[in-house]
Amino acid sequence: MTHPNTLESKSGHDSSRGSSVSIAPQTQSRIFERDELPYRVQRIRRRTPTIVEVWLAPVAASMPYLPGEYVLLEDRDQRVEQRSYSIANAQRSDDQISLLVTRIQGGQASDWIHERLRAGDEVILTGPYGTFVADPASSAPCLYLAGGSGLAPMRALLEAALQSSAQRSLTLISWLGPKPTCLTGSCSSAGRLRIRTSGSSAR
Ligand SMILES: Cc1cc2nc3c(=O)[nH]c(=O)nc-3n(C[C@H](O)[C@H](O)[C@H](O)COP(=O)(O)OP(=O)(O)OC[C@H]3O[C@@H](n4cnc5c(N)ncnc54)[C@H](O)[C@@H]3O)c2cc1C
Numbered sequence: 108m109t110h111p112n113t114l115e116s117k118s119g120h121d122s123s124r125g126s127s128v129s130i131a132p133q134t135q136s137r138i139f140e141r142d143e144l145p146y147r148v149q150r151i152r153r154r155t156p157t158i159v160e161v162w163l164a165p166v167a168a169s170m171p172y173l174p175g176e177y178v179l180l181e182d183r184d185q186r187v188e189q190r191s192y193s194i195a196n197a198q199r200s201d202d203q204i205s206l207l208v209t210r211i212q213g214g215q216a217s218d219w220i221h222e223r224l225r226a227g228d229e230v231i232l233t234g235p236y237g238t239f240v241a242d243p244a245s246s247a248p249c250l251y252l253a254g255g256s257g258l259a260p261m262r263a264l265l266e267a268a269l270q271s272s273a274q275r276s277l278t279l280i281s282w283l284g285p286k287p288t289c290l291t292g293s294c295s296s297a298g299r300l301r302i303r304t305s306g307s308s309a310r
Contacts, residue, residue: 154285169202
């Protein structure tokens, strides 16, 4: 099943969902390296009245990706249309992937994710896709702007930037989205990250 998202997304990121950082030219060479892999839902947490966070673990092989990239998600039986979702975390040692999904009124996939998807369910991820990734050679200060679930790719990029040794100033301005709690611990106390949020944030 193919959604217009799929076609749109192959040529780049949906720029209306955030703005950011320089594009890394080396990602072009990865463009055809895509996997279609089963993942299992570990947990689903409501993060705002309209956004849930879905944590997925690989059933077998995991998908390598760069922070800022996105995946196509569909149910195992292909009863729900495949949709694009940005990966909301930098790569972890347990290979889990987080997605932030906004419920769209009358939306097929987002309704299904909010209403029917449960821990233990298996989904299929295809990807990674996208060119909205950071230039690893850059040490310039960086400003990340995100609205709603547009926080997802920003959070992945920020986590990766905070894990790197480069001493750069990082600022996140986020509105109407979840509190970026995973970024507010020891990382922010390192003094490199400033976070401003507004709107109806809820954990
Ligand atoms: C690169 C990329 C990354 C993305 N990342 C994220 C992300 O991290 N988080 C996130 O939440 N979303 C993300 N999206 C958006 C996501 O892919 C979906 O578009 C979104 O979840 C809505 O899908 P849906 O199936 O719920 O809605 P759809 O079923 O596609 O419906 C969307 C809207 O159209 C209306 N509609 C549908 N069919 C008709 C019709 N025949 N006539 C009139 N109206 C109709 C629906 O009522 C609804 O309001 C991303 C999109 C792209 C392209």
